Amino acid sequence: MSTVIKVENLSKQYRLGELGTGTISHDLNRWWHKVRGKEDPYLKIGEVNDRSAKATSEYAWALRNINFEVKQGEVLGIIGKNGAGKSTLLKLLSRVTAPTTGAIKVKGRIASLLEVGTGFHEELTGRENIFLNGAILGMTKAEIRAKFDEIVAFSGTERYIDTPVKRYSSGMRVRLAFAVAAHLEPEILIVDEVLAVGDSEFQKKALGKMQDVSLKEGRTILFVSHNLAAIKQLCSYGILLKNGELNFEGNIPDILEKYQTTNIIKENDGVRHTIPDTGKGYFRKWIIKKVSENNVSDNFSIFTGEQLTFSFHFTSYTSLENVELGLVVRDTSDYIIYSTNSRDYGGNFFKIEKGDYIFDINTRLAIRAGQYSIDIILVSNNIVIDQWLSYTPLNVLNNYSSVLGGKWQGIICEASSFNYEKEN
Amino acid sequence: MKEQDEDWSLVIKPSSGLFDLQLKEVWRYRDLLQMFVRRDFVAVYKQTILGPIWFFLQPLFTTITFTIVFGNIAGISTDGVPPLLFYMAGIVGWNYFAECLNTTSNTFTQNANIFGKVYFPRLIMPLSIIVSNLLKFGVQFILFLVLLSYYLLDDANVQPNWAVILVPYLVLLMAALGLGFGMLISAMTTKYRDLKFLVTFGVQLAMYASPVIYPISTLPEKYKIYILANPMSGIIETFRYSFLGQGTFEWAYLGYSTLFAFVVLALGIVVFNKVEKSFMDTV
Numbered sequence: 001m002s003t004v005i006k007v008e009n010l011s012k013q014y015r016l017g018e019l020g021t022g023t024i025s026h027d028l029n030r031w032w033h034k035v036r037g038k039e040d041p042y043l044k045i046g047e048v049n050d051r052s053a054k055a056t057s058e059y060a061w062a063l064r065n066i067n068f069e070v071k072q073g074e075v076l077g078i079i080g081k082n083g084a085g086k087s088t089l090l091k092l093l094s095r096v097t098a099p100t101t102g103a104i105k106v107k108g109r110i111a112s113l114l115e116v117g118t119g120f121h122e123e124l125t126g127r128e129n130i131f132l133n134g135a136i137l138g139m140t141k142a143e144i145r146a147k148f149d150e151i152v153a154f155s156g157t158e159r160y161i162d163t164p165v166k167r168y169s170s171g172m173r174v175r176l177a178f179a180v181a182a183h184l185e186p187e188i189l190i191v192d193e194v195l196a197v198g199d200s201e202f203q204k205k206a207l208g209k210m211q212d213v214s215l216k217e218g219r220t221i222l223f224v225s226h227n228l229a230a231i232k233q234l235c236s237y238g239i240l241l242k243n244g245e246l247n248f249e250g251n252i253p254d255i256l257e258k259y260q261t262t263n264i265i266k267e268n269d270g271v272r273h274t275i276p277d278t279g280k281g282y283f284r285k286w287i288i289k290k291v292s293e294n295n296v297s298d299n300f301s302i303f304t305g306e307q308l309t310f311s312f313h314f315t316s317y318t319s320l321e322n323v324e325l326g327l328v329v330r331d332t333s334d335y336i337i338y339s340t341n342s343r344d345y346g347g348n349f350f351k352i353e354k355g356d357y358i359f360d361i362n363t364r365l366a367i368r369a370g371q372y373s374i375d376i377i378l379v380s381n382n383i384v385i386d387q388w389l390s391y392t393p394l395n396v397l398n399n400y401s402s403v404l405g406g407k408w409q410g411i412i413c414e415a416s417s418f419n420y421e422k423e424n
Numbered sequence: 425m426k427e428q429d430e431d432w433s434l435v436i437k438p439s440s441g442l443f444d445l446q447l448k449e450v451w452r453y454r455d456l457l458q459m460f461v462r463r464d465f466v467a468v469y470k471q472t473i474l475g476p477i478w479f480f481l482q483p484l485f486t487t488i489t490f491t492i493v494f495g496n497i498a499g500i501s502t503d504g505v506p507p508l509l510f511y512m513a514g515i516v517g518w519n520y521f522a523e524c525l526n527t528t529s530n531t532f533t534q535n536a537n538i539f540g541k542v543y544f545p546r547l548i549m550p551l552s553i554i555v556s557n558l559l560k561f562g563v564q565f566i567l568f569l570v571l572l573s574y575y576l577l578d579d580a581n582v583q584p585n586w587a588v589i590l591v592p593y594l595v596l597l598m599a600a601l602g603l604g605f606g607m608l609i610s611a612m613t614t615k616y617r618d619l620k621f622l623v624t625f626g627v628q629l630a631m632y633a634s635p636v637i638y639p640i641s642t643l644p645e646k647y648k649i650y651i652l653a654n655p656m657s658g659i660i661e662t663f664r665y666s667f668l669g670q671g672t673f674e675w676a677y678l679g680y681s682t683l684f685a686f687v688v689l690a691l692g693i694v695v696f697n698k699v700e701k702s703f704m705d706t707v
Contacts, residue, residue, distance in 0.1 A: 006432075014705060027615075091704070095436060095543035098701035104436040112542055119538045121463055123470040132463055135456035136542055164470070 002107070004188060004220050005070040005093070010102035012063040012088050062088040063244045066102070072187075073218040075210070077225070077235030077252060079259050084241040086224045090192050093222065108187025108220075111137050113178065122166035126157055126176060129165050133180045147183045154209070155179035156202075175202055182209045189213065192224045203230075210234055228256060229333040256332075257370075270300060270392045281316035283376055283388040289360070301395040304413050305366040312359045312376055316352050320380040323350040325359055328375040329367075329394065337367055337411060366414045369398035450545045460552035465559060479563045483519060487512040494637045503639040503670040506580050509571060513664045514636035516568050520561040521598040521656055522627045527553045528606025529623050532614045532703050539704060546700040547693075550607055554599050561595070572667060583669030590678075591666055594659050597685045601655055604688030611692075611699040630654060635661050640672045652677065655684035 063085045070076050078086050092099050094112035119136040120129050130151055134144040144151075152158055155175040160168065168176070181189070191210065207230060214221050214234075225231055231238065231252065238255040240248040248258045270286045287299045289309040302308050310327065324347075329338040340363065342350070372394040377387040469475040487508060494500045495507035502510040528550045532539065535549055575582055613619045631637075634656045643651060651657050658677030665671040 091540075092436065094541075096540055097704040099436065099438050101438055105432040106434040106436070107432055110434070110543075119542065121467055123467040124463060128463075128466070132459045135453070135459040136538065136544060138453070138544065139455075141455045141458070 002072050003069045004072045004107045005222075006105040007066055007068050008103050008105070010063055010066040010089075010092065010104060011061060011100050012085075012092060012097075013059055013100040014062050015059055061244050063092070063099075063241075066241075066246050068239055068246065068249055070220055070222070072220055073214055074237055075214045075221045075223060075235045077223050077231040077238035077255070078241065079224075079226075079228070079231060079238060079255065080241035080247075083243075085244040086241055087192065088244075089241070090190055090222065090224060094190050106188065109138065110188045110190065111181060111184045111186035112190035113181040113192065120165050120173065120177065123164055125164055126152075126161040126168070129176070130180055133177065134184075137181060137184055138186070139184060143185075151179045151183050154182065154205075171202070178202075178206055182206070182213070186219070188220045188222070190222045207234060227333070228259075229335060232256065232333070270390065272388060272390070276386060276388075278386045280318055280320065280380070280385045281314060281378070282386045283312055283314050283378070284356075285313040286374060286376065286390060286392070287311050287313075288394075300392055301397055302365065303397050303399040304369060305364060305399075305415075307362075307364050310361040310363070310374075312361070314352075314357045314359060314378060314386075316354055316357060319351075319353040320385065321349070321351050322381045323352055323385075324379050325350070325361070326377040326379070327361055328377075329365070330373045330375060331411075332371055332373075337372065338365060365396065366412055367396055368409050368411055368413050369396050371395055446545055450547050450551070453544050453548050456544055457548050457552045457555065460548065461556045461559070464552070464556040476563070479560055480567050483512065483515050483564045483567065486515050490515070490637060500638050501642050503641060504581050505664075505668045505670045506575055506582070509575055509580075509582065509668060510639075510664070511637065512568050512571060513667060514660055516561065516564045517594070517598065517660050517663045518631055518634065518636045518656065519564065520557060520595070521602045521659075522631070523557045523560065524554055524599060524602025525606045525609075525627055526623065527557065528603055529609035529613065529620075531606070531610040532699070533610075533617075533620070536704070547696070550603055550610070550696070553606075554603050557602075558595070558599065568667075581670070582667070584667050585665075585669050587662060587666035587673060590662060594663050597659055597681055598656070600685040600689045601659075601681075604685065604690075604692035607692035607696040608688070611695040611703075614699055614703040630656070633657075635664075635671075639664075639670070652680070655681045655688075657681075 066085075066089065078089065080086050090112065091097050093104060093106075094110060096112075119133055121132060124132065130148065131141065131144055135141070152161055155172075155178070157168075157172050157176055160172065165173065165176075189210075210221055210223070211234060213219050221234075223231065223234055235252050238249065238252050239246060240255050240259050248255055250258075272282070272284055276282050287310075288302060289311055290302075290306075312325075325342040327338075327340050328336050331337050340361065341347075374390045374392070374394055375387070376390075378385045469478060472478065474481070490511040491507045495502065495511070531546075531549050531553070539546065572582065572584070576584075609619050609623055633651060634654045635651065640648070640651065640657070640661050658674070658681040661671050662673055662678055665673045
C-alpha cells in the first residue's frame with residue numbers, strides 16, 4: 001500500500017517561560033542573524049524535553065528529528081507519557097502550528113479532531129453548530145446537508161437539535177462533535193483523546209466507527225490516547241514518543257510492552273507512604289510470601305502460575321465486625337484481570353479488634369507476564385473502611401513456555417493437555 | 425530522485441514565501457466564510473428583546489447626540505445641510521471602517537481557541553468580519569436613506585448627485601483600510617499585546633481627525649493638511665458630498681485614499697500570512 005504521510009526530520013522548538021521584555025531582544029537578534037544570512041542562533045540551543053528535569057536553557061525541543069511513515073488505511077497509535085510530544089506532533093500534522101525544521105508530506109485531505117467541539121458557538125443551536133463545525137473542518141454546505149440526518153442519528157441528540165449548545169452536557173457535546181467529524185470523509189483523520197469523555201456506550205460506538213472508517217473505507221487514522229485498551233483494539237502499528245524523540249516504532253503489542261517497561265514506577269517497597277484519613281483503620285503494607293521454591297529476589301515478583309501468598313498489613317483503630325476483604329489485580333490498561341473476596345463461596349466474615357493485623361490470601365495467578373497493580377479493600381458491615389491502590393507494581397515473570405507470543409498470548413496462561421485420536 | 429514522482433497533495437514546512445497566499449484554498453473554504461457571517465449575525469442578537477433593531481438604535485442615538493453636542497451646543501457648521509443628515513452620513517461611514525478595524529484586529533487573540541485546534545485558511549476569519557460588518561453597514565445605510573428621503577420630500581437643502589455612483593467604491597476602500605489596518609494590528613498583537621490598548625482609543629481619536637463631525641470647508645488652512653492625511657477623510661467627505669451635494673469633492677483626495685488603502689491592505693495580508701503559521705506558539 002502506498003505511503004500517505006511521510007514525516008522527515010521533524011522538529012519543533014518552544015520557548016519556555018513567559019513572553020515578555022526579553023522576547024523583543026531575541027527577535028531583534030534573530031532578525032539580525034537573518035539579515036547577515038546566518039542561521040538562527042536560538043536553533044542550536046535547547047535541550048531534550050524532559051518535563052521533570054530543571055531547564056538550563058530558555059528553549060526546549062518539544063519534538064526533535066522525528067521520522068516515520070504511515071501507509072494508507074493504517075491506524076497508527078501514538079503513545080507516550082504526558083509531555084512526550086504527542087499533541088505537538090498532532091498539531092503540526094493538522095497545521096495548527098508550523099514546524100521549526102523538517103517537513104511533513106501528505107497525500108489527501110486531513111481532518112483533525114483535537115478537542116471536543118472545536119468552534120462550537122454557545123449561542124447557536126445544535127443544528128447550526130453542525131453546519132458551522134462541519135465547515136470549520138472543511139466540509140462544504142452541500143456535503144453537510146447530505147449527511148445531516150446521519151450525523152444527528154449517530155450523535156443521539158435528536159431531541160436537543162434545536163437547543164443552543166450552551167445547554168448541552170459535556171457528553172452531548174462530545175457526541176455531537178465526534179459525529180460531525182466522523183462523517184467528514186477525509187482521507188486522513190486525526191483523533192486525540194476525544195474518547196475520554198462520553199459514556200462507555202458512546203465510546204464503543206466511536207471506536208467501532210473509527211474501525212469501520214479504516215477497514216472498510218481504507219482511510220488512514222492517527223490516534224493518540226492514554227487508553228491502552230482502545231489503542232490495542234484499534235491500531236495496527238504504533239510509535240512511542242519519549243521526551244520529544246521517537247523512542248520506538250513497531251507493532252502494537254511490542255510497543256505497548258516497550259511503553260509499559262519504560263513506565264515502571266520507582267516506588268517498590270509495598271509500604272503505604274501517605275496514611276489516609278479513614279478514621280477506623282488502614283492498610284499499611286503488602287508483600288508476597290513465596291510458597292514454591294522458585295526464588296525470586298524481591299517480594300513483589302512472581303512467576304506465571306506460581307503458588308503464592310499475598311500478605312496485607314492492616315492497622316485497626318477500633319474493633320470491627322462483619323469484616324470482608326477484597327482484592328483486585330489490574331493490568332496496565334486498568335482492566336481487572338483477577339478478583340477475589342473473602343466471602344466468595346460462602347466464606348465467613350472476620351471479626352477484628354483494635355491493633356495490627358496481617359491478612360494472608362493464598363492463591364495462584366496464571367496470568368501472562370507483565371506489570372499489574374494491586375487494589376485491596378476492607379469492608380465492615382457493608383461500609384468501606386479502607387481501599388488502597390498500591391503504587392508498587394506486581395511483576396509477573398514469564399516461565400510459561402509457549403510457542404505463542406506477542407499479540408497471540410492470552411491473558412490466562414495455563415498449560416493444557418492435548419490429546420488426539422482418529423475419528424471413526 | 426524517487427520523491428519527485430510522488431505527488432504529495434500537501435507539504436507542511438517551517439515557512440513559506442511572503443506571497444504564498446493560498447487564495448485557492450480560501451475559495452475552497454467559502455462556505456465556511458458564509459457560516460461565520462451567519463454565526464456573527466445570528467449570535468449577536470440571540471437572547472435580546474429588540475434583536476436586529478439594535479443595529480438601528482446605535483447610529484441613531486449617536487447621530488442625535490452629535491447633533492445636540494456639536495451642532496446645537498458647540499455650534500459647528502454643517503455647510504447648510506440638516507445636522508441630523510450631516511452627522512448620520514459621517515457616522516454610518518465611519519462606523520463601518522471602525523468596526524472592521526476593531527474586530528479584525530482581534531482576529532488571532534479572539535479565535536486562539538479555534539485556531540489552536542483546527543486548520544482552515546486563517547484569512548477566512550478577517551474576510552468574514554468584513555462581510556458581516558458590510559451587512560450591518562447595509563442596515564444602517566438603509567436607515568440613512570430613509571432619513572434622506574424624508575428631507576428630500578421636505579425640500580431641504582440636499583442634492584444627491586452623480587457622485588453616488590462612487591459609493592460602492594467608497595465602501596470597498598473603507599473595507600480595504602479596515603481590513604488592512606486590522607490585519608496588521610492583529611498580527612502584531614499575537615506577541616506584543618501593547619497594541620491592543622492603542623487600537624480602541626486610537627480609532628476613537630482618529631474619528632476626530634476626520635470630517636465626521638465637521639466639514640472640510642470650515643477647516644483653517646493650517647490644519648487642513650493634517651486632517652487630509654487621514655485616509656478616511658477623503659472617503660467620508662466624498663460619501664457625504666454624493667448624497668447631500670454639499671462639501672468638498674476632489675479626485676486627489678480619493679486618489680490618496682486609494683493608494684493608502686492599497687498599500688495598507690497589501691502589507692496587512694503579507695504580515696498576517698507570515699504570522700498565521702506559528703502564532704499559536706506565541707499568542
